[in-house]
Amino acid sequence: AFYRRIFKENNVDPSSIKSLDNFNKIPFTTKQHLRQAYPLGIICVPKEKIVRIQMSGGTTGQPVIVPYTRKDVEQWKKTMLRAFYIAEITSKDVIQITPAFGLWNGGFGFHFAADAIDAFVIPIGAGNTRNQVRFMVDFGTTVLCATASYPLRIAEVASEMGYDPSELPVQKMLLGAEPWSDEMRKQIERTFDAKTFDIPGLTEMGGVGTVGFECPMRNGLHMWEDQYIVEIVDPETGEVVDDGEEGEIVYTSLTREAMPLIRYRSGEVSAVKYRERSECGIEHMTIKRIRGRTDDMIIYRGVKFYPYDVEQILASYGIKHYKIEVKKDIKIVFEGENGILPEIAKDIREYLGFNPKLEALPFGSLERFEGKAKRLVRG
Amino acid sequence: AFYRRIFKENNVDPSSIKSLDNFNKIPFTTKQHLRQAYPLGIICVPKEKIVRIQMSGGTTGQPVIVPYTRKDVEQWKKTMLRAFYIAEITSKDVIQITPAFGLWNGGFGFHFAADAIDAFVIPIGAGNTRNQVRFMVDFGTTVLCATASYPLRIAEVASEMGYDPSELPVQKMLLGAEPWSDEMRKQIERTFDAKTFDIPGLTEMGGVGTVGFECPMRNGLHMWEDQYIVEIVDPETGEVVDDGEEGEIVYTSLTREAMPLIRYRSGEVSAVKYRERSECGIEHMTIKRIRGRTDDMIIYRGVKFYPYDVEQILASYGIKHYKIEVKKDIKIVFEGENGILPEIAKDIREYLGFNPKLEALPFGSLERFEGKAKRLVRG
Numbered sequence: 001a002f003y004r005r006i007f008k009e010n011n012v013d014p015s016s017i018k019s020l021d022n023f024n025k026i027p028f029t030t031k032q033h034l035r036q037a038y039p040l041g042i043i044c045v046p047k048e049k050i051v052r053i054q055m056s057g058g059t060t061g062q063p064v065i066v067p068y069t070r071k072d073v074e075q076w077k078k079t080m081l082r083a084f085y086i087a088e089i090t091s092k093d094v095i096q097i098t099p100a101f102g103l104w105n106g107g108f109g110f111h112f113a114a115d116a117i118d119a120f121v122i123p124i125g126a127g128n129t130r131n132q133v134r135f136m137v138d139f140g141t142t143v144l145c146a147t148a149s150y151p152l153r154i155a156e157v158a159s160e161m162g163y164d165p166s167e168l169p170v171q172k173m174l175l176g177a178e179p180w181s182d183e184m185r186k187q188i189e190r191t192f193d194a195k196t197f198d199i200p201g202l203t204e205m206g207g208v209g210t211v212g213f214e215c216p217m218r219n220g221l222h223m224w225e226d227q228y229i230v231e232i233v234d235p236e237t238g239e240v241v242d243d244g245e246e247g248e249i250v251y252t253s254l255t256r257e258a259m260p261l262i263r264y265r266s267g268e269v270s271a272v273k274y275r276e277r278s279e280c281g282i283e284h285m286t287i288k289r290i291r292g293r294t295d296d297m298i299i300y301r302g303v304k305f306y307p308y309d310v311e312q313i314l315a316s317y318g319i320k321h322y323k324i325e326v327k328k329d330i331k332i333v334f335e336g337e338n339g340i341l342p343e344i345a346k347d348i349r350e351y352l353g354f355n356p357k358l359e360a361l362p363f364g365s366l367e368r369f370e371g372k373a374k375r376l377v378r379g
Numbered sequence: 380a381f382y383r384r385i386f387k388e389n390n391v392d393p394s395s396i397k398s399l400d401n402f403n404k405i406p407f408t409t410k411q412h413l414r415q416a417y418p419l420g421i422i423c424v425p426k427e428k429i430v431r432i433q434m435s436g437g438t439t440g441q442p443v444i445v446p447y448t449r450k451d452v453e454q455w456k457k458t459m460l461r462a463f464y465i466a467e468i469t470s471k472d473v474i475q476i477t478p479a480f481g482l483w484n485g486g487f488g489f490h491f492a493a494d495a496i497d498a499f500v501i502p503i504g505a506g507n508t509r510n511q512v513r514f515m516v517d518f519g520t521t522v523l524c525a526t527a528s529y530p531l532r533i534a535e536v537a538s539e540m541g542y543d544p545s546e547l548p549v550q551k552m553l554l555g556a557e558p559w560s561d562e563m564r565k566q567i568e569r570t571f572d573a574k575t576f577d578i579p580g581l582t583e584m585g586g587v588g589t590v591g592f593e594c595p596m597r598n599g600l601h602m603w604e605d606q607y608i609v610e611i612v613d614p615e616t617g618e619v620v621d622d623g624e625e626g627e628i629v630y631t632s633l634t635r636e637a638m639p640l641i642r643y644r645s646g647e648v649s650a651v652k653y654r655e656r657s658e659c660g661i662e663h664m665t666i667k668r669i670r671g672r673t674d675d676m677i678i679y680r681g682v683k684f685y686p687y688d689v690e691q692i693l694a695s696y697g698i699k700h701y702k703i704e705v706k707k708d709i710k711i712v713f714e715g716e717n718g719i720l721p722e723i724a725k726d727i728r729e730y731l732g733f734n735p736k737l738e739a740l741p742f743g744s745l746e747r748f749e750g751k752a753k754r755l756v757r758g
Contacts, residue, residue, distance in 0.1 A: 052499070053518070101502070120430065123487065125481035
């Protein structure tokens with residue numbers, strides 16, 4: 001009923017969609033549609049078949065509810081198990097799950113798979129970083145699941161507690177829920193002497209770990225084409241862009257039952273890297289790591305960029321904490337030495353093409369985050 | 380190794396314990412022992428067999444860690460499924476789980492069973508009572524899992540939001556984690572037009588739902604004797620008391636693998652009601668609902684009582700929110716009319732045998748709780 005209405009509103013005759021060639025005639029689904037469908041206006045199965053819900057957003061405005069059938073939970077677990085398999089996480093591992101449990105999908109997503117392989121699970125959830133560090137030490141955590149920026153906070157607290165983060169037992173980290181730059185990755189890996197894996201996933205497609213994973217060769221994100229059709233479109237025109245060109249990821253779920261979205265605009269920005277079999281042996285298409293969200297794009301004097309790009313430059317100077325204030329002008333505030341200001345300014349001019357205002361603050365001045373970091377402030 | 384040491388410290392030769400007749404020669408295990416064993420000093424299986432941990436306490440002092448093997452998780456699920464079976468909770472139900480998820484055992488305990496029967500699970504966890512109410516309405520919650528005092532808070536917030544709590548779709552509530560009086564139960568059931576079930580359980584024995592349940596006939600708590608040996612002892616002498624006499628519950632787990640505690644002093648106060656088959660058909664022993672914890676016992680001029688006893692009297696006057704301040708004297712503060720003060724004073728004198736100071740406050744003056752209520756303040 002939901003899609004019948006959307007097709008009608010867009011004057012699309014579903015019977016005209018006969019092959020993948022005119023797949024792009026199908027109208028997009030947006031977050032707005034899902035908000036309007038609250039609470040369960042969009043389900044494609046009887047309510048009795050629903051076994052759980054998770055939620056996206058909800059702090060402001062209408063929440064988006066994602067319902068699951070038993071088969072959907074199995075699909076979630078299965079795709080997460082692929083990630084575990086690729087990262088060589090086994091029943092011998094001690095897995096500390098730091099994303100929150102509850103309606104947000106992070107905690108349970110990792111939990112379903114960690115529980116399925118009989119690993120030693122520490123279901124600690126969000127917050128209380130001192131306890132997180134203590135448990136890592138006391139139980140010998142080998143795998144940390146977290147939002148991408150949380151390890152930086154953990155490293156700080158561990159140091160305050162007298163631990164060298166590189167001596168903590170953690171060997172692997174599955175990090176996601178927000179864009180994080182390659183330079184930030186290098187910092188995290190150096191700090192902890194651990195290997196990090198980028199784990200994409202969005203609640204609307206079933207949660208963390210469902211859409212793809214990164215292999216240890218780091219060629220990009222391998223996207224599970226047996227589960228989702230992945231397109232990259234121009235955010236303005238909605239046209240599919242050429243491989244290699246950047247655009248917004250649009251997902252169509254092939255295997256989900258309760259809410260199988262068609263051409264869902266994710267807001268995530270990426271580009272197709274290649275479609276052939278990867279060196280690691282994975283036969284699915286590969287896209288670039290996510291550079292940002294369309295919402296986070298900053299347009300300043302004709303230059304388009306994402307917080308990711310600024311982070312990439314700052315992190316190369318060892319900077320871990322920063323904030324981008326976008327008002328009439330753009331100001332970048334970071335924790336670090338005054339001495340490196342001219343060099344950073346030069347890099348930003350050179351790579352991003354604008355002259356930022358820069359401010360160096362003493363260490364510890366900026367807010368720390370235990371969940372997703374809020375680094376972009378619009379004025 | 381853990382029990383070898385305890386036996387030695389108590390000069391008990393384990394080989395002398397040959398039958399249940401001298402079972403009471405075995406020394407007690409206490410919370411203090413578990414604290415000292417942090418993190419995993421007490422496990423009886425190799426660390427590789429542990430699949431998760433839960434935690435008790437930890438806000439003050441050394442936390443108590445409860446480790447689980449796969450079989451222990453199955454035991455937890457199985458005992459909770461007994462409760463669901465007795466309460467006639469089925470896959471058709473919409474189960475809203477309001478205790479916190481994470482290391483505290485409440486959320487996951489309900490979750491494992493609710494998930495296993497393919498019910499519609501709302502894994503919302505603790506807090507945000509407005510959202511709790513909203514979700515009850517929007518998803519048609521039929522079963523609410525909560526700490527015993529939380530429904531009172533939910534009722535208040537529902538009223539503020541314009542809902543009559545009795546018109547909410549909730550039909551059954553599984554309430555536990557704190558002692559709650561029969562009078563309070565009557566209030567909750569009247570307020571919501573729902574049936575409540577008392578669900579005991581403590582982290583050290585595997586979490587909520589493991590040790591027993593109450594059947595709809597409400598003869599008391601049926602304790603799973605195929606899973607635990609349940610004794611009631613005199614808290615001072617440690618001697619087993621006669622059936623019918625009140626004392627501290629001591630548990631011995633028969634089926635748990637990772638941490639099978641022997642004669643664990645729970646701190647819970649109850650009495651054996653009867654040992655024969657109950658009218659409902661359950662063949663296990665039956666104890667009184669838990670009246671309090673030994674820690675919460677108040678001794679005032681030779682009179683021993685529990686907050687439960689005060690609650691029982693206050694609730695019979697429709698009072699839902701109260702606080703007991705124990706300093707040199709005892710003062711009971713509650714939300715209600717001044718006019719009923721003399722009657723309450725008379726009842727307390729009559730039933731509990733002391734003259735309390737009483738203070739009536741306007742509605743909304745006292746703190747509200749989303750987890751366990753803190754009603755006893757020692758000064």
